[in-house]
Structure formats: structure tokens, C-alpha cells
Amino acid sequence: MATEKEKLSILSEMIEFAKVDGQIKELEFNFLLGVAQQLGVDREKFNSLFISDAEHVVPKSQAERILQFHRLVLLMNVDQEKKDLEVTKIHNIGLGMGLPPMAIHRVLAVMDDYPGGVVPPKVLIDIFKVHYN
Numbered sequence: 001m002a003t004e005k006e007k008l009s010i011l012s013e014m015i016e017f018a019k020v021d022g023q024i025k026e027l028e029f030n031f032l033l034g035v036a037q038q039l040g041v042d043r044e045k046f047n048s049l050f051i052s053d054a055e056h057v058v059p060k061s062q063a064e065r066i067l068q069f070h071r072l073v074l075l076m077n078v079d080q081e082k083k084d085l086e087v088t089k090i091h092n093i094g095l096g097m098g099l100p101p102m103a104i105h106r107v108l109a110v111m112d113d114y115p116g117g118v119v120p121p122k123v124l125i126d127i128f129k130v131h132y133n
């Protein structure tokens with residue numbers, strides 16, 4: 001399980017991503033709150049991340065980096081609006097985590113094939129497997 005520092009970093013990165021278009025919509029906020037609850041982060045710490053960022057920690061394992069990328073893809077699509085700025089930002093975040101550029105591109109391309117842009121976990125994993133074999 002992730003440390004407190006890693007959990008806050010995950011949420012902070014997601015909040016920063018949600019702000020990329022200048023606002024956090026209610027659907028995005030609720031999604032972020034749900035992730036915070038899944039991670040076991042209390043409401044006070046969660047709320048504080050909107051005021052100041054947590055220290056950025058790149059997830060250690062490849063599986064954790066892929067999971068975080070998947071969370072970001074879900075967050076991007078929660079409001080059913082995909083803006084070019086968001087796509088560019090998520091692509092750059094994926095690169096910053098050391099994910100394969102072609103896998104990132106493929107995930108962003110296939111998400112339009114699924115309702116609500118929700119790429120099933122198995123599909124996402126299969127895309128990344130191709131680029132690690």
C-alpha cells in the first residue's frame with residue numbers, strides 16, 4: 001500500500017490535472033473525493049491539497065504508474081469533455097512517469113472507442129504489455 005506521502009502526491013497530481021482548464025467541475029471534485037476515500041485520505045487533508053500541493057512522488061512500480069495514468073484518464077473523461085489541453089497535459093504526465101510514449105498515445109486513441117472514455121483496465125494493461133515485451 002502507498003505511504004501517506006505517496007497518497008497525497010497521487011491526489012495532488014490529480015487535482016492539478018483537474019485544474020488545467022481553469023476550473024474543477026462538481027463531477028471532477030466528486031471523482032477526486034472518491035479517490036481520496038479509496039486511498040484513506042481524510043477530508044481535511046484532501047481539502048488542503050486544493051490550497052497547496054503535496055510533494056510530487058513518482059510511483060515506484062510500473063503497475064502503480066499505469067494505475068495513476070488510468071486514474072487520470074478516468075478523471076479527464078468524468079465530465080464527458082476532452083479538451084486538447086487536457087490530452088496534452090495527460091500525455092506529458094505519462095511521459096514524466098516514464099511510461100512508453102506509444103502506449104500513452106494508444107490509450108488516448110482508444111478511449112474514444114468506449115462509453116464515457118472509460119478504457120477497461122484489461123484493455124489498458126494489454127496496451128502497456130505490448131510495449132514492455
